Amino acid sequence: MPQRPKPLDDTVSTRAWFGLEVRNWRRVRRLSSAALGAKVNVSGTLVERIEKGERSCNERLTARFDEALDAGGALNRLWRRVEEEATVVPSDADKTSAQTAPDGFRAAPAGMLVDETTYSDGRPSDVNRRSFVAVSGLAAIAPGSVAGLVAEPSLPKSVRPSDIAQVGAAADTLAGWDNLFGGAGIVRSTWTGQLAWAKGLLNVPYPPSLEASLFTAVGRLAVVIGASAFDAYAHKEAEQLLNFGTWCAEQANNWHLRATALNWRARQAVWCGHPDVGLTLADNGLVRSDRLTPREQAMLHNARARAWARMGRPQETLTAIGQSDDIFSTAQKGEDVPWMAYYDDAQHHGDTGHAAFDIALLPGQSPTTARTRLQRAIDGHTGAYVRSRALSGTKLATLLMLAGEPQEAAVIASRALDEVGKLQSKRALTDVRDLAKAGARYARRPDVAGMRARIRSTVLV
Structure with missing residues (x-):
């Protein structure tokens, strides 16, 4: 044999x-x-x-x-x-043998399994290796004000279905808060204990029949928190959490969770100025596209489009957007895992619209594609996705300002600023700063001057 x-x-x-x-x-x-x-x-x-x-x-x-x-x-x-x-060239501190995640994560040694070259101070390093976090090393990635207060989680003697359900409920709740308020607010203040308890479940006995669902639940919680940390510009934490979420997905053989984790990792890499890394991660997510739903494939093609756009490659960007559109058009109701419910028509057009935004003003390109898609996203997002609507609104206002339509830009910006003011999202604030810069050339117009004054006094303070 x-x-x-x-x-x-x-x-x-x-x-x-x-x-x-x-x-x-x-x-x-x-x-x-x-x-x-x-x-x-x-x-x-x-x-x-x-x-x-x-x-x-x-x-x-x-x-x-x-x-x-x-x-x-x-x-x-x-x-x-x-x-x-x-x-x-490794330093003396790097010459010690690295810890690696064993085949059975429950037997992981104490301490964090840290890659020395993770994101730091908001800037990605030149090396993007995967890193994982063991449960007893949680304090090392917890916010500084919270790390010393994390108590040892009170864990059950063995994992039960109800324990896994609690982890899933925590992920659902945090994801909802993140969409409503952004990653720098309540989510960042409350995730530490929940993740400590959830990851602690991997270190206690569990029946084989629960292994896949356990790793899926813990991995999804890590991905939700990692995406929120990215929104808060806690890039080192985000990378570690998203890497851990990817590892959990692979332990569970859950291709749907793996696709979600790689999508967020790709988007973070692109945002941090490493579109080539982002493109590679998105490509890896599509390796077995036959195991993914149309929405999941479209999501990853959007990540590819964003990477190509940041490289200044308009044709490749539009091709990736077209691939995403074609696949998304075949999506059927009820075929996705519950956490993909967010990826509706509005999200699809928002994601592709953000990619189109990055090439809209390049020589020979038209802003029409970005404009149409961002407007459709704004119109389609419900009140449960305030951040997504605010991000698309800010981008559209910036695009119109740069395209020479300050009056309409100021009108759209007004609603977007109403919503940004409710958020704790550093990504949203970065986009608002870009909007203020785009409006500088029209600073003498009363409507634009009012918009910029509002940004200075209420949003950026």
Whole structure:
């Protein structure tokens, strides 16, 4: 009987991540290691050793892998991250052996499994390895004012379905608060104890029948909190939480949660100025698109569109938006997991509208696509999604201001500012600052002057 392939730990380094992705793509294309080796003119043994991280690859062989596996450039982009990591000279503190998540997370040693190169002070590092957090290391990622107050969670002797239901309810509640108020407010003030208790469940006995649902619930809570931390510009915490959420999704074999986690990781990377990393993460989310619903696929194509737009690549951006539209049009009611309920027509047009915004004023481009989509998002968002509506409204007002329509821009900005004033969202404040700058050229107009004064006195103070 053939041996089961060795589980790969992609948390060790970016090279280990690359090896796992080669294996994933090979399996998607239903190729043996020998068959792939024949396509790229190397032995099957070498392919296996590259997948396990035991042998390095190089740019030329990576290009052959990417072409043979029809990976669309995903492996090429990821290999560039491997090369960047190789250029980093480790300090003495980095020379100690790194902890890695074991096959069974319940046996994880105490302390945080931290990647030394996570986001810091709002700026992403040059190396984007995956990192995970063990339950006893929670204080290290908790807000400074809260970390010392986190008590040891009172955990059950064994996990019950009702415990998992509590974790799910916490995720639902925090997600609702986040949509209404933004990530820097009540969500950030209350998540620490909830996550400590939820992750503590992974360290107590549970029946095998509950394993998938347990990891899914804990992982989703981590993703919700990670997305909220991103909104609050707590980028180091956000990266750790979203990485942990991805790991939980993979432990649960839950492709829907994995897609959601990778979408947020991609969006954070793009926002932080690393669109190439974001594109790679979105591509990885689409590796097994046959296991995803149309809304989930559309969501990831939107992340790709945002990445291409930040690179200043209008044609690729519009192609990704078109792919997202085509897939979204096939979505059927009732086929998605409950947490995808937010991704409706308004969200779809808001996400694609934000991508179109970034290319709207490039030479030869028209603002019409961004304008139409953002307006449709504003009109479609309900009161449960105040932040999304405010973000789209601010973007549309900025676009119109830059396009030379200050009167209409000021009208749209007025409603957006009403809603931004209710939020604790640093992403929203960044967009408002951009709106103020866009209106500077019309500062003598009374309506625009009033808008800018309102921003100074009520929003940015």
